[in-house]
Amino acid sequence: MRAKLDVKYKQSATPLETDLDSDKLETTSSSYEAKKEGATMPSRDTFSFSFRGPDLQSNGHEGTEKAKQTKSTPNATPPSRDPASLKNISNPHVRTILDKMMKEDGFAYKAWDGGTSHPVLDSLKRVAVVLVGKINQESYQNATKEVFEGMEACGASAYFSDSESKHKRGKFPAVNVGISLGPGGTKPMRVSVGGHGPMMQRLIDNKHVQRLASHQDASFKFWQPKLYKHYSDMMVKLRGRNPTLRKNFPRSVFASMAFNFPPHVYTHRHRDVRNLPYGMCAVHALGNFDPTAGGHLILWELKLIIEFPPGCMVLLPSATITHSNVPVAVGQKRASITQYTAGSLFRHVDNGFTTDAALKASNKARFEVHSAARLCRWEKGLNMWSKYVDGKII
Numbered sequence: 001m002r003a004k005l006d007v008k009y010k011q012s013a014t015p016l017e018t019d020l021d022s023d024k025l026e027t028t029s030s031s032y033e034a035k036k037e038g039a040t041m042p043s044r045d046t047f048s049f050s051f052r053g054p055d056l057q058s059n060g061h062e063g064t065e066k067a068k069q070t071k072s073t074p075n076a077t078p079p080s081r082d083p084a085s086l087k088n089i090s091n092p093h094v095r096t097i098l099d100k101m102m103k104e105d106g107f108a109y110k111a112w113d114g115g116t117s118h119p120v121l122d123s124l125k126r127v128a129v130v131l132v133g134k135i136n137q138e139s140y141q142n143a144t145k146e147v148f149e150g151m152e153a154c155g156a157s158a159y160f161s162d163s164e165s166k167h168k169r170g171k172f173p174a175v176n177v178g179i180s181l182g183p184g185g186t187k188p189m190r191v192s193v194g195g196h197g198p199m200m201q202r203l204i205d206n207k208h209v210q211r212l213a214s215h216q217d218a219s220f221k222f223w224q225p226k227l228y229k230h231y232s233d234m235m236v237k238l239r240g241r242n243p244t245l246r247k248n249f250p251r252s253v254f255a256s257m258a259f260n261f262p263p264h265v266y267t268h269r270h271r272d273v274r275n276l277p278y279g280m281c282a283v284h285a286l287g288n289f290d291p292t293a294g295g296h297l298i299l300w301e302l303k304l305i306i307e308f309p310p311g312c313m314v315l316l317p318s319a320t321i322t323h324s325n326v327p328v329a330v331g332q333k334r335a336s337i338t339q340y341t342a343g344s345l346f347r348h349v350d351n352g353f354t355t356d357a358a359l360k361a362s363n364k365a366r367f368e369v370h371s372a373a374r375l376c377r378w379e380k381g382l383n384m385w386s387k388y389v390d391g392k393i394i
């Protein structure tokens with residue numbers, strides 16, 4: 001039988017007095033409803049999450065270097081239930097909303113300085129989310145600064161259309177670059193970036209962007225080796241079939257990158273439903289901001305409000321877990337870059353390099369076999385998530 005993830009979070013009875021505009025309110029409002037239809041998902045009872053770590057020092061996740069497990073620290077600092085944790089949140093109205101979420105709705109606050117990495121596990125000890133700490137090297141800090149400044153300079157001289165500047169993820173310019181297969185499309189291609197071609201090429205050719213992209217890739221491989229292989233195998237098949245499909249980065253398994261341009265990147269509550277449902281997205285926070293005052297990542301089903309310092313990265317199943325950010329303090333600046341892969345690419349390869357519609361028209365029997373197999377794909381996908389037992393990734 002197909003189960004559903006159907007997590008509902010009731011809006012509190014009394015709307016809060018706020019002078020936030022509706023978009024901002026949406027970011028932090030305490031109402032949401034997340035539905036993922038047609039997926040065999042553990043029930044709400046079994047899909048509870050726990051917080052583990054600090055367990056690994058974050059000094060070895062980069063490039064092809066094998067990540068090292070060093071200096072494990074036995075006792076995790078659990079997320080706090082004390083609303084006083086919110087004391088630095090700069091916007092009083094946002095603070096009020098978060099305070100209510102903590103007091104009435106069971107949200108917890110995770111302080112994180114980015115010095116160590118922390119997995120968030122589900123009840124089966126699977127790694128659902130990872131807070132990946134910063135690499136403790138000056139050149140890495142410099143790369144995060146360079147990427148931010150490069151995006152700031154590019155963004156300042158670019159013209160962004162309304163749809164690029166205001167979209168379901170928020171009110172900030174965002175451009176996606178890479179390989180995808182959009183709705184109605186028949187074959188994978190590099191997505192059009194409109195008039196931003198030269199700017200996007202400059203960004204993906206930038207050695208600092210490439211360094212962060214490699215770090216995202218290596219962290220994904222380290223924390224989720226089975227899922228990583230699934231991505232890698234798919235990309236090898238896809239590009240074996242069409243070698244002209246150029247990847248953004250030779251040293252990344254992901255098909256696409258989103259550049260969320262500064263200065264005011266904070267996302268509304270959303271899920272990235274086109275990404276692979278059981279897949280992972282890597283997000284780097286960038287900029288000059290106080291992470292205790294704003295920029296927090298809220299994971300709604302997990303009821304976690306997480307400090308997300310500039311230069312740090314989070315791996316999360318962005319199609320499945322509803323997420324948003326807290327706005328940064330007035331006068332401070334934030335941007336982010338993410339890598340992800342569209343679920344449609346996996347379906348295309350799985351179908352024998354064709355779309356569902358074309359397969360149905362050309363080979364109904366095969367289409368039906370594929371449709372039946374899809375019923376357990378979610379479960380199979382979740383089983384590719386690593387388990388984290390006794391400080392080890394298995």
Ligand SMILES: O=C(O)CCC(=O)C(=O)O
Nearest residue numbers: 169258267283325336338
């Ligand atoms: O900026 C962030 O922290 C989140 C980015 C995000 O959710 C997105 O680009 O979809």
